[in-house]
Amino acid sequence: MRTVVVLLALAGASLAYAAASSRPVPPSVQAQVVSSGNWHRGCPVSFAGLRLLTVTYLGFDRHAHSGQMVVNARYAAGLAHVFRRLYALRFPIRHMALSDTYGPPRGRPRDEDVTASFECRQAAASPCTGKARTGTWSMHAYGEAIDLNPVENPYVGCGMTRDRTALSYLDRSRVRPGMVTAAVVAAFRSIGWGWGGAWYGSTKDYMHFSANGH
Numbered sequence: 234m235r236t237v238v239v240l241l242a243l244a245g246a247s248l249a250y251a252a253a254s255s256r257p258v259p260p261s262v263q264a265q266v267v268s269s270g271n272w273h274r275g276c277p278v279s280f281a282g283l284r285l286l287t288v289t290y291l292g293f294d295r296h297a298h299s300g301q302m303v304v305n306a307r308y309a310a311g312l313a314h315v316f317r318r319l320y321a322l323r324f325p326i327r328h329m330a331l332s333d334t335y336g337p338p339r340g341r342p343r344d345e346d347v348t349a350s351f352e353c354r355q356a357a358a359s360p361c362t363g364k365a366r367t368g369t370w371s372m373h374a375y376g377e378a379i380d381l382n383p384v385e386n387p388y389v390g391c392g393m394t395r396d397r398t399a400l401s402y403l404d405r406s407r408v409r410p411g412m413v414t415a416a417v418v419a420a421f422r423s424i425g426w427g428w429g430g431a432w433y434g435s436t437k438d439y440m441h442f443s444a445n446g447h
Contacts, residue, residue, distance in 0.1 A: 251289040251297075251320035253313035258285045258303060262331060266303065266351070269335040276353035278375050283351060284309040288316040290326045293410060300329030303351040305376035308444060311424035312379070318420040325410050327382055344398065346384040351376040359390035359436040378443035379421075385411035386439035388429070405430075405439070413439055 258266075258280050266272045272280070284306045292298045297320075304312055319326070327346040334341075334349040341347070356371035358364040372378035387399035394403065408414060418428045427446025429438025 251317045252299075253286070253288040253317050255284040255286045255304070255306075255309035255313060257281075258283050262303070262335075265331060265335045271335055271352045271354075273353060276374060277370055278305065278353075282306050283376050286312055286316075286350075288313065288329075289320055290316060290329055291320055291323055293325045293327055295325070298329075300326065300348070301331050302329060302334070302349050302379070303331075303376060304379075305351075305444075308377060308424065308426075315420050315424060315426075318423070319417065322416050322420070324414075324417055327384070327411060344384060345396075346382060348379065348381050348383075350379045357388065360388065360393040360395055361390035361436060372443040372445065372447060375444075377445070378441060380440040381413060381417070381442065382411040383440045385409065386413050386430070388438045388440065390436040392435070402439075 262285055263272075263280050266280075282305060283303050285301060286304045286309055287299060287301050289297055290300045326348050327344070328342045329348045330336075332340060333347040334352070350373065352371070352373045354371050354374055355366040356369055358367050373380075384396065384399050385402050387394040387396050387402055389403060392403070394400065402409075402412065405412070413428070413430060418430070421428065421442045426442050426444055429441030429443070431446075432438065
């Protein structure tokens with residue numbers, strides 16, 4: 234019996250610990266980002282201004298996993314703190330591997346429920362507009378935004394979303410695993426980041442957290 238108790242205690246200790254670290258983006262990852270079309274000449278940040286963030290996260294299978302994303306160097310340490318808090322909250326994340334964002338399309342998760350940060354692209358327009366892009370840089374183009382579980386936390390406007398698999402999550406009153414909660418918002422707010430779910434009006438980007446709140 235004592236052995237069982239000790240093993241359970243060790244298991245609990247491992248679940249309580251979330252590793253998080255950052256380092257300069259290695260050449261192999263830079264090549265992957267470039268080949269995927271997520272960085273090119275004219276992007277508003279260079280690789281020198283980005284970092285590779287590696288964190289422990291809790292999967293929907295309730296097991297610990299190691300995930301990675303490319304983020305702005307200025308916020309790497311703060312985001313490491315955020316993901317430690319998310320792990321402590323037992324907040325589940327579906328996918329968070331570099332290959333999910335920068336790998337060959339055929340190998341990416343079919344559900345597209347990928348948590349990621351850096352993508353050199355324009356900001357997505359509200360579903361209200363009927364347009365795809367805004368013509369201005371997204372905060373993702375600076376590595377200063379994170380989309381968290383996009384299926385469970387869709388981008389909505391005028392009661393619509395472009396992701397049909399996320400329709401059931403338009404009802405934010407019925408909280409299910411992976412949905413952003415007040416505790417998750419507070420984790421990002423602790424480093425000064427705002428949430429797209431707090432935007433004024435009918436357009437809400439529930440997955441979206443960013444340095445300037447936009």
